[in-house]
Amino acid sequence: MRETKTIREKVQLLLVVMLPILITQLGLYAMNFFDTTMSGQAGAYDLAGVAIGSSLWLPVFTGLSGVLLAITPMISQSIGAGNREEVPFTVVQGLYVALVLSIVIIIFGGLALEPVLGLMSLEPEVHRIAYQYLIALGFGIIPLFMHTVLRCFIDSLGQTRVTMFITLLALPINIFFNYVLIFGKWGFPELGGVGAGIASTITYWCIFGVTVYFVSRVEPFSIYRIFKTFYGVSFAKWKELLILGLPIGFTIFFETSIFAAVTLLMSEFDTATIAAHQAAINFASFLYMIPLSIAFTLTIAVGYEVGAKRFYDAKQYSKMGIWIAVGMGVVAGLIIFVLREPVSGLYTNDPTVARLIQAFLIYSIFFQLSDAIATPIQGVLRGHKDVNIPFVMALVSFWLIGLPTGYALANYTAFGPFGYWIGLITGLAVCAAALLWRLRVVEERVKVELTQGK
Template sequence: MPLIKDAKATWILAWPIMIGQLAQTGTSFVDAVMAGHVSAADLAAVSVGASIYTMLIVTLMGLLLAISPMVAQKIGAKQHGDIPALTQQSLYQGLFAGLVAIAIAHALLPVFNHLGLSAEVNDKAQRFLSAVSWGLPALAISRVLYGYSSALNHTKPMMIIALISLALNIPANWLLIYGHFGFPALGAVGCGWATAFCMWISALLWLIWICVSPVYRDTHPFDRLRGIHWPTQWQLAKLGIPIGITFFVEVSAFSGLSLLVARLGTTSVAAHQIALNFGGLLFMIPLAISTALTVRVAQAAGAGHWQEARMIGQNGVRLGFIIAAMSACFVMLFDSTIAAWYTQDAQVFALATQLLFFAGLFQFSDATQAVASGILRGYKSTRIPMLLHITAFWLIGIPLGYAMAFGLGPFEEMGAKGFWVALVIALTFAALSLLYLFRKVSLLKLSHTPH
């Protein structure tokens, strides 16, 4: 299978996912801008509240990702009749996980009392998190149906629904943040309620889309109501829990590093945030490719075509590396221009330009580990990748970053650059380890294939 033809097949699946993910990221941007026009306290409340909220939604998304490779393998094996029951079991699991996430969000509200926030920001951050948490069950429903749809090679609904949600978020914020047409002016708290409302609208749109579109007719998850099937629940959990932990490890590591950077002062925080924000936008490309590769590898695996699965994975790694090289060159060549988009402060600009160099270097290992993780999910290999991510982020990245930033042990004090050097090292370890695991798993499957 030539690289260009294979890359095209992956890209057809991936580009709607990428736009949908950018639209979801855009919602956070809109929230920050619109809350910031009320007051600095409202912007701070949204930012602080979102730090916990983001960890919850990313973990929830990981937990529910198991549906995609499981349905894709059923497609490959031509076991279409098993898909409705499997998807329905995943919806039960998603609703339960969403309700647990609400409980966790409310249990974490007292954490804000210990962050040294002003009384006003503390109160608004708690009420923002409380409000936005009510949308988590809807988010869970959407993610399950998105995983089911993408496994059937239908990724455009995710893009369209995410764009509708982004467009709807703006007037919902306008009504609830500023208080128009008789609605109370709730500021940051209104932002939370608007986001929760848009999550429920997204879930409703998914339900309508799947009920109306003929492409889901053969595998319709709502053909009849079934009870909870515990063996299937266990299969989903066995695959999904390690993915959820992996996602939590990564997002908590970045949040933890951001908190540690705060000790270095305002200039370092601002420059770090610029590099992290732009790097996060670029990451949407390999993340979308990773999701597409999960589906394609799982379909080939389900059909027992292990040579094809291995070839799709190998070509996916090459595609990820090409995109990483393009992203890295762009960041390194235009670091000054990118920094100028974010700030006019001379000190922040100078440091951000330096950190963007590392953000460019970062693309190679970050894209490779994301793509390799997606391929391994297609093979239903999630436990060892989870352990590798824990090692990379919690045992290498954070301790090494702290030592390099503050000059502990044999290291000279590097400031914020130390954290970025450590991130590059940690992600390089993750990328190389996951590539080795992919090689090992794929060759093992080939060796068990009858010739």
């Protein structure tokens, strides 16, 4: 990152940082996207099994990754304040935390997976595929989370094109192993949806290995000597990271886990409905990478300006980022509306499942509009290190308003499974409105502090 003087310079810098993040996020999610779509071509059971496995994995992954995202504003503010010597110590402590979180989730997941799947009224084959898919993914948790820390370090320096390159390098690896392991090509075993989990794990290890190489050997990352100096465990730094990161992680977890909860509740419907629901969520989540990428960019830019005490510049970045997200949200909604039929064909050859996917996709348009407001604001607030109130807002919006509304509409009205989607839309809209209010409060507080000369 660097200081900018004019609006034009800010827009240019924002786009230079954001576009590689967007491509990176799309590339990372494309792995899940190809897992689901390629498994769907293997059969409805494979689609349902992988989709359910993905819906359970996604909130865990995004929630714990959210904890590690605290590294981004911590490093951005350190660099903005000129405290570069603090950076390698922060990164190493982040790696320690990532390792511990990985071990905890592997142990907990191993104990809880079977009981959780048992709560769902799944057909035996769907149950088997979902279970084995998640077990396969478990072997890639450690490299995935440690890569997340190193990626936050790389992105905090504004070198987002590097993470883009690494992701684009790994994507063909994921597609190749999906192809040979799902369909049993070129002498590999035909594993169906389970093969998608193995392919993802192989890809995670590749991404981590390449990232370590860049951080240790390529400038400007190598000058920080991340792996050259041994740092012992610092519980004080862990505390700082977790105080900032846990609210971020829980905020993301409450938003993403509600989709897993809906999947659990929708298990009372038939396999076609479950598969269609998950396919539509998968595609809508793919487009969600747009506002999410803008949020990551705003955390970097706003954090850098806040660290340098240039609060007016931070506010300018906030406004630009939010308006860009809203514009892209409208475009995403139009894409879904126009392409919903060919999109359904990516996931299934079954006409019944395809019709249901198209119906669910119409509802997902409203997701895009709410996310276009809420998600970038979350990124701005993280740049200010304001994370506790947004956490409470997410909890109330999704779990106390959205989910009960969806349950009531799905079980006591003619909406059926679509009622859950209306509940999700309601939760997202309430959260967007609350976060908009919170942003105004934070910016007013900063204005008062500037007036008082703090």
